[in-house]
Amino acid sequence: MSINENPSPANFIRHIINNDLKTNKHNGKVATRFPPEPNGYLHIGHAKSICLNFGLALEYHGTCNLRFDDTNPEKESEEYVESIKRDVHWLGFEWSELRHASDYFGQLYDYAVQLIKDGKAYVDSSTPEQIRANRGTLTEPGKNSPDRDRSVEENLSLFQGMRDGLYADGQYVLRAKIDMASPNINMRDPTIYRIRRVHHQRTGHDWCLYPMYDYTHCISDAIEGITHSLCTLEFEDHRPLYDWVLEQLNTPWRPQQIEFARLQLEYTIVSKRKLNQLVTEKHVSGWDDPRMPTIAGLRRAGVTPAAIRDFCERIGLTKKDSWIEMSVLEHCIREDLNQNSLRVMAVAEPLRVVITNYPDGQVENLTLGNHPQRPELGSRTVPFAKTVLIERDDFSENPPPKYKRLVPGGEVRLRGSYVVRCDEVIKDADGNVVELRCSYDPDTLGKNPEGRKVKGVIHWVSEAHSLAAEMRLYDRLFTVPQPDNEDNFLSVLNPDSLQVVSGCRVESSLATAAPESCFQFERIGYFCLDKDSGADNLVFNRTVTLREGWVKE
C-alpha cells in the first residue's frame, strides 16, 4: 500500500522545504518528528500532525521519529505510550526511530550547567506566586527576581543540590536569564527546570528535577538532527525562546520551527481534559467509543486509516484558523468504503413478507456480487425462500410523493432476486401492519419484467436463514458546531448520538465476518463489526450513512 496515492497539493511548508532543499539549508535533509506527550489518547487533530510529519518524510525520502515528550511525569503513563504507538502504526506509519525526551535528561542537565556557567541561567527561590507577580502583564514589563544575580558558583551548587534531592518540590527552579522587560512574555526569564519528586514512567526515580517543554523540545530536536520542527500556532510566540536556547548552547545542529494551524472539526471537541471528562463521567463508553474523535474511536466506528489520511491531505495546511465541516470527513470515509467494502443485505426493522405463490420449503441459493463495480471482489450465496423480511420503511400504505418502494398492489424488486407484488396487508388488532402477502413473478430473476417498469429496489433477507444482529446508529456527539465555545459543553451533548436498534436480521454470509471488518449494508450505510459481538448476536457500528439523494418530506 502506498501512503501517497495522490499528487500532494501545494502548501506553505512544502514551499519552505523545497526552498531549503534548493539552497541546501540542512545539507539537503528532511528530518521530522511527531512529538506527543503521553498524557492521553491520540485524536483526529493529532492525525493531522502525524500525516504531516510522517507524510513529509516519506515524500522527501527523509526520516520521521516518534518522540515522546515525557517531561511531566505527573500526567504521563505507560498506557498512553502504548496506545499512541498502536495508533500511529494503525494509521499506516512507521517511525524511523523511537525516542523519548527522557532519553536526553542527562544531556539536558549538562547543557543547563553550561548555561549557568555562561551566566545564562540562575536558580530562583521565588515561589510560583512571586514569579507570577514579577512577570508583569501583557502591557507592563516584569521585574527582576532578587535571585537573578546570584553568582555562578552559587547557582552551580544549588542546581547540583536540586539534582541531588536536597530540596523540596517547588523550593527552587532554574530560570533562563533573558529579559524581564521583553514584550514577549515567554522571554521573561522562563523557568526551565522544576523539582518534582515523582516517579517517571521511564526513568523511575533517577531524577527529581524535570526540564520544561521550551527548554527540552528545541534541544531534543537538535540532538536528533531534526530539520523542520512542525508544531501548532500557539507555539509561535515560543519560537524566539526555541532559537535562544540553541543559540546560547551553540548546538551543532539548528532545527527550524514552523507553525501551522491546528485542526478544528465541527461538532467535535479535542481538549484532553474534556475528552477525559466524557469518559470518566460515562457520557461515552470509553476512549474508543465510536462517537469519540480519538483514533481509537474512529477505528471502532469503522473509519479506515486511508480515509483519515485522505482527510488530512484534503483539509490543507495553512496558518489560518479554520473550521472543517463534518461533511469533508464523511466524504473521505464514504469514498474509501464505497471503493473497498463488500456489499451485504441487512434489515434493521424487519417486516415479514410471505410470497404466496412460491413453493413451500423451496430454497434458492442466489449468487450475488460483493461489489457492483468490482467483480474481482467475488460473490456470495444468499438464500431466497418463501418468507422474507424487508425493511418496515420500505412499505407504505400512504406513500409520500415520489415514493418508489412497496405499496399495496404495487411491485418492487427484491434486490438480486425477483419482482414481487403486494397483494394483501395483514394487520394486528391495533391496526399495525404485521405481515405482507405478496406474489412473485418467476420470470424476473436477473431480468426485467416484460411490458412494465419496476423502479423500486429494496433489500431483504430470508427469515429462516437470517442472523440476529444489533445495529448501533451513531450521530454527532454534540448539537452545535463549536461545542468548545459553550459555557458548559456537556449541555450541548446530543441526546440522540447513539440509537441502538436490536432485533435486526442480517444475511447469513455475515456469520464468518471478522471483527473490525466493514461492510456496506445496501441502502442503509456502512457498518463495522464491533468487538461486543457474540455468536448469537452480531453487533454492528454504523460508520456513516449512505448519501441520501431523496428525502421524504
Place this chain on the structure above:
RNA sequence: UGGGCCGUCGCCAAGCGGUAAGGCACGGGGUUUUGAUCCCCGCAUACCAAGGUUCGAAUCCUUGCGGCCCAGCCA
C-alpha cells in the same frame, strides 16, 4: 490598550505583478436491479475595507477594520 499571527465562494484551499485552480457542500440533468456509486452541467467581474504605485494588483505600499494566540514551576 504590549507582542505574535491571520483575513481569497456557505466550509476548506491554490495563487507569490499579467487579468480568480481544485475539493467539500449546494442546485440541475443522465446512467443504474443500492433513491448508493458513476457521468455531465452550474456555482467569486471577485480576493476584509479604503487609498496609493503600475500599462496591469488577490499579489507591492499606506492606513484602517475584523479574528486568533500569549501573563503554568503544562505541553
